[in-house]
Amino acid sequence: ETADEGVPEAISARAGDTRWFNFAGPDAKAIDGFEHDKGLPFDTGRGYGWRNDLSANHRARGFDADIKYDTFIFTRGTDTWECAVDDGTYYVTVCIGDSGFEQPGQFVRIEGHTVADSVDTYAGEFHAASAEVEVQDGKLTVDIGTEEPSLNTCLNWLRIVGLNP
Numbered sequence: 001e002t003a004d005e006g007v008p009e010a011i012s013a014r015a016g017d018t019r020w021f022n023f024a025g026p027d028a029k030a031i032d033g034f035e036h037d038k039g040l041p042f043d044t045g046r047g048y049g050w051r052n053d054l055s056a057n058h059r060a061r062g063f064d065a066d067i068k069y070d071t072f073i074f075t076r077g078t079d080t081w082e083c084a085v086d087d088g089t090y091y092v093t094v095c096i097g098d099s100g101f102e103q104p105g106q107f108v109r110i111e112g113h114t115v116a117d118s119v120d121t122y123a124g125e126f127h128a129a130s131a132e133v134e135v136q137d138g139k140l141t142v143d144i145g146t147e148e149p150s151l152n153t154c155l156n157w158l159r160i161v162g163l164n165p
Contacts, residue, residue: 023037025060085140
């Protein structure tokens with residue numbers, strides 16, 4: 001994979017800083033170039049985290065050799081992840097899915113923009129979605145999940161690309 005994977009050429013040409021997050025859980029192997037989110041609540045020192053403690057909501061299936069697809073954080077309900085960033089424009093990509101099981105009805109919203117609405121993935125299938133968003137409060141906000149308790153949203157990884165003005 002390249003650092004610009006999935007980023008349109010016009011955006012890649014003006015891209016600034018890029019941050020990658022892997023939602024692999026506390027015991028998973030770290031991936032070079034990724035920040036390792038363990039499902040902990042937002043912490044100003046760390047600069048990112050969840051509204052609630054999701055540290056018990058991780059899975060590492062062991063079906064896919066690529067850890068960023070084999071691991072994920074999930075919610076049965078809704079939750080919010082935030083990352084401290086400077087106000088400005090960002091191109092954000094999320095990947096959802098489960099290497100071991102079908103996951104129907106997944107939902108993701110980035111800074112108020114719905115990018116995945118009732119997305120179904122089969123076992124081993126993943127869905128990447130992106131949005132160009134404006135942050136005006138110093139925190140990039142990602143909402144996952146629905147109020148339907150029988151549905152999971154499985155977040156594998158997230159990429160934030162700062163766009164130059």
